[in-house]
Amino acid sequence: MLSEREAAKYPFMSRGVELVEGLNLKLEDLADPNYRKVLDRAAERVTEAIVQGVVSARLADPLTELLSYPVAVMFVTLIGEHFLSRRFALAEAVRAYELLQGEYEDKIIQIASDEFRWDLKREPESIDGVIYSLRLAYPDYLRASTGFHEPKWKLVNRKLRDGQVSLTGVEAARLIQVEVENWIKERVSTPSNFALPGPLQKHLDHIRKVFEENRSKLGGSSLPDEVVNEAFPPCMRYCLEGLLSGRRASHMERFGLTSFLVNVGMPIDDMVQLYVSVTDFDEALTRYQIEHIAGLKGARTRYTPPTCNTLRTHGICRNQDAVCKTVTHPLSYYRKKARRLQSKQEEAEPSNTTE
């Protein structure tokens, strides 16, 4: 029973996968009314991911919780939307992170080393009055912390000794979240296509509907996942630099920049921080205005930035470059440039010699 509960907490772990495989369930079996709870929960996992961005943990009925995970994965691959796959992987990973924070270190070590082959061990030390109970090999640390940009995660700001980085339990859990996310992302990234028995199809239709309703709000267009600063069009770069240097910005300039940043996926918290840090704007008011532009307040429509023509009219279009001549909208510029930068990066051109 204990292991079932454990498996329900972390269903992506090999233990959970084994348990599910041991049941030898077929697709048709799931159509049986006995599995209704599993289907409901599976659909809920996906819709929670879509709407809330985090999947809840329902551990009172461990078996349902455990079984619903592979079914949810199946639903996600059947919908086959890249954006949904990513969002689901992140939401499940956040769920795991929240559960991991309540675990003893031994459990964290076990999951990290068994599932992700980390070189992680217990060796508590106190640094500046904080207990760092774990030490992780630096290659594992660097792999997991790739996407983190806060100074505290930078290797140079960590205690590194004999190739190992000191971590608190919560920090280790946060790094495991990344591994979980990548792990799940890999498993849901290949779309599948097969016919489902009626009750399952009904759930899938429901998920699809929820997804379509939320899609635009979540920014699931074909823009890059992460904000690519280098791909900003010259006008938006000018606005941003103006903001950072404290130049007085017109309303149009601020609206243009804010709506642009919302659309390229800058998190609202980051934007609030950006505005508040460089201006004397009131935080609550700034947040309201940004959320309004993002479609979370008021009329619930998300604004897109003005077109190139509009920006030109208001004197915001400037420093045009070659890409500008091929587009009529700052977001098209961004999409195009980001794609170019990415393909350039993939070519990974080498290599000179070293004197």
Place this chain on the structure above:
Amino acid sequence: MEEWGSPQFVAEQFQRWYAQNSHTIPAPVEIESREFGFLTFHGRNMYRHIKLPTQAELQRYLRQNAPAHSYYSSSYYEDPTAEMARKGWRGADLVFDLDADHFDLPCQREHDKWVCRNCGKQGTGHPPELCECGKAQFQTETWLCERCLQAAKHETQKLLDILIQDFGVHQEELTTNFSGNRGFHVHVHSDTVKTLDQHARREIVDYIMATGLEAEYQGFSQRNKGAKPALAEGGWRGRTTRALYDYLSVVTEERLKEIKVSPKAVQAIMGERPKILRLLMERHPSNVTPTIDPKSLQLIVDDAAKLQAAEIDTVVTTDIHRLIRLPNTLHGKTGWQVQTVPYGELPDYDPLSSAVTIRGPSVKVEFREAPRMRIGDVWFGPYSEENAELPLEAALFYLCKKGARLA
């Protein structure tokens, strides 16, 4: 008229040397997965994408071609002969380049020169970013001296300490090579580093150069509390405190003002220097922050950390498709040997004696401009538009540097 540098003569010396010595040149680890590249004395094209799968084939190649410069890939490839995108990258050693070329040294003003190819303006040391004429087309002439080599050695030693103490690299995974010119190369080969991606290598570079280091995370914050001083601690915590100690012991008021430390903090440092140094020595770093405000402290740490950081070439380490000099071969710009320096012997290593492996009877040469230089135990030069007869080892150096030609 004989060409400056007399490349034909130098090439013959290389041929003779390789004929006698190529059998002593060992194969790099996993030679079958490495790409090789070579430059000759004639023409600028590099012969690359070459696979030499065994030590015997490598040695035969060197014997037959006696290249001016020999390189191999720090990377391991499925197919080293394929074009870049199709090579099949399997991993790479972690490589560091510490070259006096990249340091800012006073001696460079004495022995390095540049000429603007556009307007003819001349200067010493590093060329400026842009010439007064608005172009950036410089021809440079770089020499070296014992101070350059000493500086490169010092930076290399700091790097080795960081790699061993902080990154836990074992001595047997480390190779230190004299580059054959103005610096050293450090290679780390282990399964741990082999598959590190570019992001990881960038973070390692930042760590070694203290880029992005924040005082707050090294204990210098009033939020952080602790009892012990950090002076003797490992990693950047200890290094930051030690750098700060050394820096504050000697720093001038002008320098502090120059880096924009607050007037109050400048006053405190100038007035209470011994007290602050004692705090660093005896108490937890957080005890410094009431005296020096956090912003000023960060500015000081940024300036001071260089004392403990190692000045590596950032591109070399992060480029995972790099060609790097093959140890034990000859360097065509000096005539010296790229040599492996055993761990622990770096402080006493004298490239100006050890790496000078081509020796022989005197040669008559004609000089344009060439600085004074020690080769082995003998001093030569400076020379200016004159003829001289020098032992082969000295003549070869000046010829390789193109400061002379056969008379």
